[in-house]
Amino acid sequence: xxxxxxxxxxxxxxxxxxxxxxxxxxxxxxxxxxxxxxxxxxxxxxxxxxxxxxxxxxxxxxxxxxxxxxxxxxxxxxxxxxxxxxxxxxxxxxxxxxxxxxxxxxxxxxxxxxxxxxxxxxxxxxxxxxxxxxxxxxxxxxxxxxxxxxxxxxxxxxxxxxxxxxxxxx
Amino acid sequence: xxxxxxxxxxxxxxxxxxxxxxxxxxxxxxxxxxxxxxxxxxxxxxxxxxxxxxxxxxxxxxxxxxxxxxxxxxxxxxxxxxxxxxxxxxxxxxxxxxxxxxxxxxxxxxxxxxxxxxxxxxxxxxxxxxxxxxxxxxxxxxxxxxxxxxxxxxxxxxxxxxxxxxxxxxxxxxxxxxxxxxxxxxxxxxxxxxxxxxxxxxxxxxxxxxxxxxxxxxxxxxxxxxxxxxxxxx
Numbered sequence: 331x332x333x334x335x336x337x338x339x340x341x342x343x344x345x346x347x348x349x350x351x352x353x354x355x356x357x358x359x360x361x362x363x364x365x366x367x368x369x370x371x372x373x374x375x376x377x378x379x380x381x382x383x384x385x386x387x388x389x390x391x392x393x394x395x396x397x398x399x400x401x402x403x404x405x406x407x408x409x410x411x412x413x414x415x416x417x418x419x420x421x422x423x424x425x426x427x428x429x430x431x432x433x434x435x436x437x438x439x440x441x442x443x444x445x446x447x448x449x450x451x452x453x454x455x456x457x458x459x460x461x462x463x464x465x466x467x468x469x470x471x472x473x474x475x476x477x478x479x480x481x482x483x484x485x486x487x488x489x490x491x492x493x494x495x496x497x498x499x500x
Numbered sequence: 501x502x503x504x505x506x507x508x509x510x511x512x513x514x515x516x517x518x519x520x521x522x523x524x525x526x527x528x529x530x531x532x533x534x535x536x537x538x539x540x541x542x543x544x545x546x547x548x549x550x551x552x553x554x555x556x557x558x559x560x561x562x563x564x565x566x567x568x569x570x571x572x573x574x575x576x577x578x579x580x581x582x583x584x585x586x587x588x589x590x591x592x593x594x595x596x597x598x599x600x601x602x603x604x605x606x607x608x609x610x611x612x613x614x615x616x617x618x619x620x621x622x623x624x625x626x627x628x629x630x631x632x633x634x635x636x637x638x639x640x641x642x643x644x645x646x647x648x649x650x651x652x653x654x655x656x657x658x659x660x661x662x663x664x665x666x667x668x669x670x671x672x673x674x675x676x677x678x679x680x681x682x683x684x685x686x687x688x689x690x691x692x693x694x695x696x697x698x699x700x701x702x703x704x705x706x707x708x709x710x711x712x713x714x715x716x717x718x719x720x721x722x723x724x725x726x727x728x729x730x731x732x733x734x
């Protein structure tokens with residue numbers, strides 16, 4: 331696949347990737363960085379993409395892997411400084427306080443509940459229910475068996491229902 | 501709303517997620533930023549770096565090797581002499597004579613420097629004006645060069661060198677001029693009369709190459725040949 335053609339096809343999914351990144355990082359600047367890094371990696375390793383397979387799922391996989399890589403780095407680095415932020419730099423995907431004006435604001439209880447789900451549950455619901463990816467593709471993105479995906483969807487919905495009930499009772 | 505949650509089956513919840521959950525759209529500048537960030541490495545062809553490296557290596561090798569490569573020189577002694585004489589005449593046309601000496605006052609000095617004695621020498625007449633005389637070093641031999649300018653502005657150079665062994669005047673190029681039979685050779689836009697005078701190789705070169713000029717050039721040869729006698733001094 332020619333570079334320009336690959337870029338054109340990949341950039342057609344930028345909105346879906348950005349939406350996914352927003353629910354993962356919860357902050358627009360971090361979502362920007364995550365999507366940009368995802369595309370740069372995709373362009374750099376475009377020769378590894380197998381034409382005929384699902385490009386969107388491949389991009390979601392790169393995005394999630396990138397997020398987990400930086401997120402885990404942040405998780406290891408944060409205890410170094412007292413305020414959780416290393417003094418030499420602000421790490422990517424640092425969880426800033428939500429009232430700092432840059433965090434994504436929840437407009438509905440559903441959105442609020444999604445933000446409180448663990449990453450595995452959030453991802454599986456976003457990919458399977460929001461983006462409509464087949465379970466096989468979701469399994470590929472999350473690097474787990476299809477059975478695990480089904481189990482996570484079930485448990486994610488259970489947790490989501492519980493959160494929504496809590497919001498309703500409050 | 502409570503009704504919705506009470507009856508929220510998996511299917512209903514799935515529909516709510518796909519239908520009600522807010523979707524975020526990528527800001528337009530993000531696409532531009534991505535393309536800008538990806539452009540520099542993508543637009544440089546993959547083959548460019550190795551090609552440039554190979555070209556640079558080739559040039560370096562050429563610079564190192566070329567000076568030590570044996571030069572292609574003509575096998576024929578006459579051709580070698582001719583090339584050297586043409587170069588000397590062209591140098592004179594561009595830069596002038598290195599020394600401008602007055603004949604015959606400079607003859608002793610010329611003989612000492614060139615190894616060629618000139619018991620008789622053509623010092624010019626109403627058609628050919630003497631310009632300069634100087635020692636030269638051509639084909640690894642010392643010799644003498646005398647420069648003239650004719651009334652039409654043509655520069656002529658007379659060169660006398662010790663004749664190398666094997667130097668033979670090519671018969672097909674010989675032209676009868678009075679009692680002499682010099683050869684007329686052409687090279688690089690110049691014409692030259694070539695002859696041997698005992699053990700000395702003589703050349704009279706000019707840019708007179710057209711048919712009319714060659715006739716005049718014959719007269720100039722006759723004037724120089726009749727009144728110039730080079731001999732090895734040592």
